[in-house]
Amino acid sequence: MKRIIIDREKCDGCLNCNIACISAHEEGSNFYTVNLQSPDAETRNFIKFDAQQGYLPIFCRHCDEPECVLSCMSGALEKDQLTGHVQYDETKCAACYMCVMNCSYGVLKPDKQTRTKLIKCDFCDDKPDGPSCVKSCPKKAIEVKEVSR
Amino acid sequence: MKIVIIGASAAGISAAKTIKASEPDTEVVIISKEDSIHSRCMLHKFLGHERDTKGVNFIPEDFFETNNITWLKNxxxxxxxTNNKFVKTHDNQEISFDKLLIATGASYFIPPIPDLRESKNVYGFRDLKDAQLLDIECKTAKNAVVIGAGLVGMDAAMAMLERGLTVTVIEMTSDVMSLQLDKKSAQAYQQLFENAGAEFILNDKVVSVDVDEVGRGKTIYLASGKAVPADVIVIAAGVRPAFNFTEGSGIATNHAILVGEDLRTNVKDIYAAGDVTGIAGIWPNAMKQGRIAAINMLGEKRLYEDRYALKNTVNFYGLTTLSLGNINPEPEENCEIFIREDRNNYQKIVVKNGVVQGVIIQGDIGGTGFWQYLIKNKIDVSGIDKDVFSLSYADFYDLDQQTGEYNYAV
Structure with a gap:
């Protein structure tokens, strides 16, 4: 399966990946027009700063054994056997947020506005040119690579 | 090989899925009392008319066909x-198996209160059938009484409020959802429910029920002397593992079916998973047990080690809460309690000797999944030179270079 592979040494915390993610999920926007003030502006990836370790990119791993899928009581989260990605179906989701509780890496979050859906990496729907965060990274700290599973 | 699974909820379905994903040729038969597959965590959405029976199904409609699974419903x-390796059904079928998974869950319990069990308008809130019967009652009932203010009772109360009934919730303890919340976080929900029209009678209990000439409970009498009118009564006073059929089979039980770490019972080739084992408690654990039992039934060895079950999330009226571990420690436990709040958030972290024992995060629960890892693995955080509220996965960041997956650096 394809996974966004992180080289944290290269990350210098510019947050282009955050902006690209918000833009990718705001219809019709691009890197320059995206409305970061919108209440709907939610990023699916995070860069944490640590005084000792520097910048730490936290991105959904689409885990081999995804705890979020095992915790889902509505069938909204499924691991796609073909792509390997953990897919989220908003129409099925009942917003119980047991997935948020069970994601050991703290990647998942409820939407801020309504708390009726989950904010989760969708791998930009497997577009041929790859996820928007990866395209936006000037340091190539994140790259899509094939990993065995 | 032929695997028979009894029960078609979290554990049973998760097991079937795991078996078919790795060995599609294994014959799988699922036997269930119900005629539909549904998530009991969504029953309130059905009763509240937010979703229909299809909407509370947690698997694709063609799940059994696509996976070539035989489903014996009803x-x-x-x-x-156990000697001749078959199960007998209510309609006299004998179904043989090579391996068996018992995933029959639990059933609700009606406390032995005079005339409560006998009342014809008393319902549990466990299966879709319960919700369907309640749905019919809600068409004519005006006054609903819910006994028990745990998560299930609150679910039922919310659904009946949606349906326009007058809802009274009776609870023995001093707060709603007292297993998951502390006083402060419980009051936030109580207020939201009261705003929606609910009435709560706390620190009180039902002592008797007045039944009318057609056998329906009409008035509920409480220890305090109060009398509450009822057209429909919902019991949410807990559940018990359901396994009547194992009597005389030699399967070891003690209020639950006893299993080892591989989820096998004391009898070879017979496994159990989910609420029936008494060690699941919550949906994600039941799913994981189903999966691990399936892996073991297929001959691979995998232990059920992630037993941590003191965890839950609550989401009513858009107020979300994460609750983990020991959140209401006794003074003699000598825990440190840290509280941080603002107008939209309430956070409580219980620490003892540098190890987080429990948390309540109410309000914004985004990114809080790492807390469960810290608590269940008893990670000492005293060496991290920062405010406990600022902890995140970043403090334990570790990447597996091969797979790109995360690990915990502890």
């Missing part, structure tokens, strides 16, 4: 013969 297992 079928109750009445006996298990």
């Amino acid at each position: 079928t109750t297992v009445i006996r298990l013969d």
